[in-house]
Amino acid sequence: MSLLALLSDYTLQNVAIGAALLGLVSGVLGSFAVLRKQSLLGDTLSHAALPGVCLGFIVGGGRHMGSILAGALITGALAALVMLLLTRMSRLKTDAALGISLSVFFAVGVVLLTYLQGGNNASQGGLDAFLFGQAAATLRSDLWIMGGISVFALALVAALWKEFKLVSFDTQFAATLGLPVAWLEALMTVMIALAVVVGLQMVGVVLMAAMIIAPAVAARQWAHRLESMVLLAAVFGIIGGVSGAMISALARGLATGPLIILSLSSVVIVSLMFAPGRGFVWEILKLKRDRRQLRYQQVLTTLYRLASHHSDPGYRLDQGMVDAYHRTNTKRALDRLMRRGLVTLTTPPSHEPGQRKQWVLTAEGYREAERILDSLGQEASA
Amino acid sequence: MITALFNDIELMIMLVGALVGIASSLVGTFLVLRGTSMLSDAIGHSIVFGIVVVWLLTHQASGPLQIIGAALTGILTVFLTELLVSTQKVKKDAAIGLVFPVLFSLGVLLINLYASDVHIDAHTVLLGEIGFVWLDTLPLGGVEVPRSLLSMGAMTLLNGTFIALFYKELKLATFDEALAKALGFAPGVLFYGLLLLTSGTAVAAFDAVGAVLFVAFVIVPPSAAYLLTDSLGRMFLYGALISIASSVSGYHLAVLWDVSIGGMMAVMTGVFLALAFLAGPRYGIAAQWLQRRRQRQLNESRTLMVHLYNHEDGPEKAVENVTQALREHLRWAPARAKDVVERSRQRQLITQHGERLQLTQAGRRLAQEILEPGVSH
Numbered sequence: 001m002s003l004l005a006l007l008s009d010y011t012l013q014n015v016a017i018g019a020a021l022l023g024l025v026s027g028v029l030g031s032f033a034v035l036r037k038q039s040l041l042g043d044t045l046s047h048a049a050l051p052g053v054c055l056g057f058i059v060g061g062g063r064h065m066g067s068i069l070a071g072a073l074i075t076g077a078l079a080a081l082v083m084l085l086l087t088r089m090s091r092l093k094t095d096a097a098l099g100i101s102l103s104v105f106f107a108v109g110v111v112l113l114t115y116l117q118g119g120n121n122a123s124q125g126g127l128d129a130f131l132f133g134q135a136a137a138t139l140r141s142d143l144w145i146m147g148g149i150s151v152f153a154l155a156l157v158a159a160l161w162k163e164f165k166l167v168s169f170d171t172q173f174a175a176t177l178g179l180p181v182a183w184l185e186a187l188m189t190v191m192i193a194l195a196v197v198v199g200l201q202m203v204g205v206v207l208m209a210a211m212i213i214a215p216a217v218a219a220r221q222w223a224h225r226l227e228s229m230v231l232l233a234a235v236f237g238i239i240g241g242v243s244g245a246m247i248s249a250l251a252r253g254l255a256t257g258p259l260i261i262l263s264l265s266s267v268v269i270v271s272l273m274f275a276p277g278r279g280f281v282w283e284i285l286k287l288k289r290d291r292r293q294l295r296y297q298q299v300l301t302t303l304y305r306l307a308s309h310h311s312d313p314g315y316r317l318d319q320g321m322v323d324a325y326h327r328t329n330t331k332r333a334l335d336r337l338m339r340r341g342l343v344t345l346t347t348p349p350s351h352e353p354g355q356r357k358q359w360v361l362t363a364e365g366y367r368e369a370e371r372i373l374d375s376l377g378q379e380a381s382a
Numbered sequence: 383m384i385t386a387l388f389n390d391i392e393l394m395i396m397l398v399g400a401l402v403g404i405a406s407s408l409v410g411t412f413l414v415l416r417g418t419s420m421l422s423d424a425i426g427h428s429i430v431f432g433i434v435v436v437w438l439l440t441h442q443a444s445g446p447l448q449i450i451g452a453a454l455t456g457i458l459t460v461f462l463t464e465l466l467v468s469t470q471k472v473k474k475d476a477a478i479g480l481v482f483p484v485l486f487s488l489g490v491l492l493i494n495l496y497a498s499d500v501h502i503d504a505h506t507v508l509l510g511e512i513g514f515v516w517l518d519t520l521p522l523g524g525v526e527v528p529r530s531l532l533s534m535g536a537m538t539l540l541n542g543t544f545i546a547l548f549y550k551e552l553k554l555a556t557f558d559e560a561l562a563k564a565l566g567f568a569p570g571v572l573f574y575g576l577l578l579l580t581s582g583t584a585v586a587a588f589d590a591v592g593a594v595l596f597v598a599f600v601i602v603p604p605s606a607a608y609l610l611t612d613s614l615g616r617m618f619l620y621g622a623l624i625s626i627a628s629s630v631s632g633y634h635l636a637v638l639w640d641v642s643i644g645g646m647m648a649v650m651t652g653v654f655l656a657l658a659f660l661a662g663p664r665y666g667i668a669a670q671w672l673q674r675r676r677q678r679q680l681n682e683s684r685t686l687m688v689h690l691y692n693h694e695d696g697p698e699k700a701v702e703n704v705t706q707a708l709r710e711h712l713r714w715a716p717a718r719a720k721d722v723v724e725r726s727r728q729r730q731l732i733t734q735h736g737e738r739l740q741l742t743q744a745g746r747r748l749a750q751e752i753l754e755p756g757v758s759h
Contacts, residue, residue: 034473034476037473037475037476038475039473039475039476039478039479040420040423040475040478040479042479043420043423043479047594086659089659089667090609090659090665090667091608091609091665092414092605092608092609093414093417093419094417095417095418095419095420096414096417096419096601096605096608098419098420099419099420099422099423099597099600099601099602099605100598100601100602100605100652100655102423102594102597103423103594103595103597103598103601103602103648103652104598104602104648104649104651104652104655106594106595106597106598106648107595107598107645107646107648107649107651107652108645108649108652109645110508110509110595110642110644110645110648111636111639111641111642111645111646111649112641113509113642113645114509114640114641114642114645115639115640115641118640118641131508132490206427206486206508206594207483207486207487209479209483210479210480210483210484210487212479213476213479213480214480214483216476217472217476217480220471221471253494253495254491254494254495255490255491255494257487257490258486258487258488258490258491258494259487259491261483261484261487262484262487262488262491265480265483265484265487268480272469272471272472278471280469
């Protein structure tokens with residue numbers, strides 16, 4: 001299939017647009033969830049969407065996206081409420097409350113799902129898609145609904161940007177400013193449920209949690225401001241979503257959800273590795289640089305100590321002696337110091353026995369060594 | 383007779399369900415108490431990867447080796463999560479939510495690619511097939527015993543033995559990790575042992591209830607038990623009882639409504655949790671409401687005693703020690719004032735003459751006790 005044919009394929013267009021919407025919304029809304037350490041709430045809300053999907057199916061009398069998504073939103077919010085009740089009004093901790101909400105709501109969903117299947121409902125086949133996601137089943141009419149929800153959610157974020165930001169980073173300060181923190185937190189929870197709802201068709205209830213977490217975590221590695229983090233998360237979400245969905249639509253028989261999650265996870269891994277200033281590779285390079293730096297400084301101060309010990313700023317040393325002091329080869333460190341003009345190689349005067357060139361501190365090197373030792377808080381002349 | 387027992391399909395299904403619940407809640411008790419319940423969610427999902435890989439390698443879906451092999455994926459999940467957390471680039475909750483979806487996704491895709499037409503399909507992964515456990519049997523001493531019953535029985539025994547052997551250590555590591563560490567009990571190693579057993583249980587329970595419903599059996603019965611008792615020993619007992627009750631009631635309801643048996647069993651654990659939450663003896667909502675009401679009534683009658691005592695011998699007695707004053711000076715609503723007077727009269731703390739209220743000897747002693755505690759009158 002040529003690229004042009006691919007772009008004009010109706011199903012693929014739907015898939016691409018849907019995946020892009022999904023990536024955009026989950027990236028933006030997920031950023032707040034991750035920053036508020038509520039990633040697992042996304043997991044609970046997405047599993048809890050299953051009974052809502054089934055109820056929407058029953059009430060709507062078939063696969064009507066509107067009623068299915070409304071159902072998912074309602075049971076998701078209900079699960080969040082149950083979780084809140086359990087943590088506030090009993091001695092159970094958050095993790096147990098999350099797990100209880102997740103598993104019991106999902107179980108109710110399973111029961112409803114089998115109830116629908118037992119009822120020999122001809123069109124119930126579409127429901128399985130909501131477990132793992134099935135991009136190819138996306139209809140144009142679904143896109144309008146997904147788009148509507150996305151626009152609403154993004155508009156809400158834009159309108160309450162300052163408030164959300166404050167509550168995410170400093171809840172107590174937000175409360176002292178008189179912001180309705182409880183309402184804002186509830187609203188942010190509903191937003192996670194909205195993101196879940198948008199992703200139901202593409203990713204499915206089981207993997208939606210990762211869809212919310214992954215773009216935000218990847219973006220967090222590169223960005224240091226909320227604005228750039230949210231923007232990047234949206235971009236990552238779109239990239240991961242579209243690439244995963246396209247692979248799934250082209251290679252028949254592969255579930256969409258897992259593919260989207262795997263492509264997003266690769267983005268996370270790359271970010272963890274290479275993000276400037278934060279990535280592993282960056283850290284390893286910095287460690288190496290620091291080690292090298294330390295070596296130069298050690299060699300320089302050794303020369304300095306020996307010079308002051310002999311009360312001779314022009315004290316000369318053989319390469320071998322410096323090596324012996326450090327019990328390792330210091331040639332590279334000394335060469336580097338020479339390039340920076342801190343030491344020089346001099347030929348010893350002719351009356352001395354050895355005639356190999358020897359290392360000696362320059363005036364600048366002498367000052368630099370003093371500066372290093374001073375900054376270490378040590379006596380300049382040991 | 384034993385053969386007849388193992389041929390009883392209903393009994394087999396309920397027994398497997400109960401064993402799934404008991405084995406899971408044994409390990410789940412510690413997960414709930416330690417505040418790491420969501421690890422069971424992660425483990426439940428990621429063993430799918432292990433099960434598929436083991437199946438692809440050995441072409442056998444069950445047996446001790448398969449359980450151990452797949453269970454290692456559960457440990458891998460926990461290990462990777464902790465590794466990710468230790469880099470300090472990702473918070474713990476996000477790390478859990480990143481690692482298991484990757485393994486789960488890989489598992490599902492491998493099923494899509496290589497195993498779409500065999501015993502494990504993507505649907506079973508999530509839901510389990512407890513209704514068909516009796517189809518897959520193994521001969522044991524001349525009797526055909528369902529394979530799931532054997533594996534779940536073995537896991538229950540294993541979990542029980544582990545907990546019995548390390549009861550003291552596990553208890554200490556759960557409630558005071560720092561002390562356990564200081565005493566050299568290696569709580570980290572113990573915890574990994576516990577998670578290995580959790581993974582093993584997840585794999586064994588996988589055929590019956592699938593990856594997600596397993597989470598309900600791990601977390602919900604111990605949580606319900608935690609709402610009922612303060613004793614660790616009793617938590618195990620209540621967890622087991624709730625599991626059995628959920629299995630039996632869940633099975634019958636599922637048959638009645640023709641729905642998923644495993645799903646209904648998991649729903650029932652939730653129903654029992656709701657019962658414990660509402661009607662538990664000490665921590666239940668109803669018990670706490672009653673406790674608060676009792677306390678409020680006690681406070682009200684104590685307030686009344688002190689009020690009457692303070693004005694008992696003063697000139698203002700005619701104004702203060704009447705029912706009218708309770709409404710105007712204590713700001714009690716008429717109904718409330720009437721209730722308090724009525725209750726105090728029944729407890730013979732006061733007597734009422736028309737509008738006038740008079741302390742009895744017992745009421746006076748109570749007021750004195752409140753105002754001058756410790757002084758004998």
